[in-house]
Amino acid sequence: MLRFLSISRLAVIDRLELEFAPGLNVLTGETGAGKSILVGAVGLLVGGRASADLVRTGEETAAVQAIFETPDGREMIVRREVSSQGRSRAFVDGALVTGAALRDAAGALVDLHGQHEHQLLLDPSTHLDVLDEFAALTPERAAVADAFRQWQQLREERQRLATSEQQKASRVEFLTFQLAEIDRVRPQAGEDEELAATRQVLANADRLQRLCGEAYTALYEGDEAALGTLGVVWKKVGELATVDARFAPYLDARDALKSQLEDLAFFLRSYAVDIDASPARLQEIEDRLASLERLKKKHGPTLADVLTRAGELRAELCTLEHATERAAEVEAELAAARRGYLSVAGDLSSRRKAAAKEFCCALEKSLADLAMARTRCEVRFADGDDEARWTERGLDIAEFHISPNPGEEVRPLARVASGGELSRIMLALKTLATTDAPGKTLIFDEVDAGIGGAVADVVGTRLQRLARRYQVLCITHLPQIAAHGTSHYRIEKSVRGGRTVTEVAALNGVDRETEIARMIGGADVSAAVRASAREMLNFRLKAEATSSREAASSRESASSRESASAIERSSVRSVASGFSRKDRDGETKGKHKAKGKSETR
Structure with missing residues (x-):
């Protein structure tokens, strides 16, 4: 979980500090106020590419620092510095680390979802990874990758041994000399x-x-x-x-x-x-x-x-002198390695195809909650018999096909999904993820691209639901989404002393109501628009309370059934923990502080 973020001399930001809370943190403001720079700053902390262009004009270095709370409750301090010459340094808990070590440490705590990630979803080569993540097939994939590497090494050795006799003789002569x-x-x-x-x-x-x-x-x-x-x-x-x-x-x-x-x-x-x-x-x-x-x-x-x-x-x-004997050995080892690869890859393929049906059902249900109620999904697999197409990911080539409109046949995702649909599909897929640890920070930039109205409201509801398991940071221009936030930050620019200053403020009460009203009606906030903003916020609070009660009731019911079942089986297992769980939404309350100033070039 991202607890604290400090940015210094980065692009248009001179200095900015933010404290984030659990739950759904929304960031709003006019276009160009600097919201996406926050996403870029966090991107640097998880190993994103650094360049001299990021350093504010006239400064020697830019710095981004964050305090994360790890799943085991430990604090981890991550820092990234970029010089005006384009050189970069990274630190974890004060120790200088490599870029790879930074990605391993901080990348496990943060997921970034922006326009780039949306476009990646259009690439069919990424679909197999999404399916495997849903089905929790990481161990099986690792076994397939190991088997493939062993098989490939033996194929390369056989290729070396298959050199012509003339080439072999020439090589022997050269080596002997x-x-x-x-x-x-x-x-x-x-x-x-x-x-x-x-x-x-x-x-x-x-x-x-x-x-x-x-x-x-x-x-x-x-x-x-x-x-x-x-x-x-x-x-x-x-x-x-x-x-x-x-x-x-x-x-x-x-x-x-x-x-x-x-x-x-x-x-x-x-x-x-x-x-x-x-x-x-x-x-x-x-x-x-x-x-x-x-x-x-x-x-x-x-x-x-x-x-x-x-x-x-x-x-x-x-x-070379014993190539004939080794060639026979390699052929036998190669055949065994191929059989081993086909065995584990075939098992992985079967698991994928079984999981694909469950994946599509879950995705369709999730999309229905996002105002894509009649969307049909399929995962189509290419024929895995072509040995030339086998890889360390297995025998399969998979591609998502959807039909967002009733009566239309399913087509490849890249050919039919609009920008708004793609945003919702990405959000639905993240909701289905099973391998991420609770408390991980999910950052959504442009999740509201191409949507509005009622669809924006259901996206906000889904983000709020996602925030029960994860910490969510969302940059949005839509009041329907912003109203669902448990914490709200406004980013705005003003001119002071001939320079543009960016300020960040945590909003509560009337200030938040005013910001929602601005997002609804523009700079001139009328009484009617303010009333709409107040109604939107109140509706969100009521919906959140109802959802929390339902979640608590569901957990209590599940715990009661577990207890009864345990008694019937004469088990000594305690189920007291089922009744002692606190409502996660009750833990999202707290004070939110934010302060910061930056100057544009």
Whole structure:
């Protein structure tokens, strides 16, 4: 559920903050006041495309932030920033996340329904998804997708194995040449780094030998060698310790220090002797490094890449050399994978066709409530025997056909649905959804496109009913829909100081009545128009109260029947919870705050 929305420097909005309530939240205002920008802002929060055009002129960044209440009651803070260069950053609970992670986190909490989604409904390729969502076939679809991927992988492997013998021989020759090129050099892991270090030593052999000799002499052999001098020092310190015990601890390190210095002296002498300063050894290392560099340039860029490439060459050669044996294995595995795919895909297809009848009945009933009482619906499936058309979605290609007018045959949805009918069909489909969690936020923009009058009133009733399970945000120009809102916000523009300012206000009482009247009769609100607005609001309140009582009565009746049935079966299961449920509509009451200002460019 969307609890709070903050928008800064986005398009025409300078700053805007809104607190939303459960139930049906309606947003009204004149065309161009900025209502759809709110939808676009929420779209950014669920992973929508960001561009520099969204940033208000003269600003560096635009920001949208929201507080959501998750189904488990936890608060989640989502933020999206867009720079004037078009770069975008997303945050969830303060942590920087990727676009995919943003879509996963916030997309599960919000559904956007605008003109784009309406147009998608005209694409038959989306109809199968709608049917599967209605029938809750997600697990079956996942199984089909897995089986299809396994089958496809084996088909691709068979295709690779089916390469002609001439191509195979040519490939073997090429791979053998490349592998021999690497094997001749016989590179070892990390060899280039070790050789580079050795080359560094040999290139400075004379200097290293000189320094070692000088250090050895100063430490061990010279007239004033450090070890000899230290012997005198320790003797003096020993005499001091016999007089003052505070010198005694320093004598403890004497033997260790002497041993370390002697070890260093011996290492200096042996190091100088062991250095191979011959030009031949240096040239040998240079030649070896050159060979390794050629391999790295061709198969690298690193020596590790060269060794990896050698392994790949050997593996492919082995595959080609045993292609005949593997081809027989793949054919057997492919046949089994095909049977497995057909089994799960066939089961999914049967479930879809069984669900299609229930889907059409439910859709027709839902459309009847939306003033499309005699609409007939069918889901038509294309023949699934063509293997070329099988996909990870299964064997089926489905398309919705409807007939909104009695006596007319059903036709593809894209060919017969008007704009108003399409809006109602989308609303009806959302009402039928079974997989969305209660409390999810549904946002409807242009749900009133192409409708009016009595149809608008039934759409408002349906939105109100939908708001018992979900939080609904609806942008509308129709008073019949706006009157059904449990919370009402007005968005309007005015000019101050030579700039246009957008303000958002939560409406109650007389203010809401005035806004409904404006939507009915325009800017000049007469007493008759105001009376019509008052009547519309009062009728909505009475209808909502009646509907709430009926819903509560239905729940109590169902709980009573469940209790009686449990007693007859001598069950110990408690049904007290059936009587303790609160009317959801009673929870929609509360204070609604809204404030905000924005300036157009």
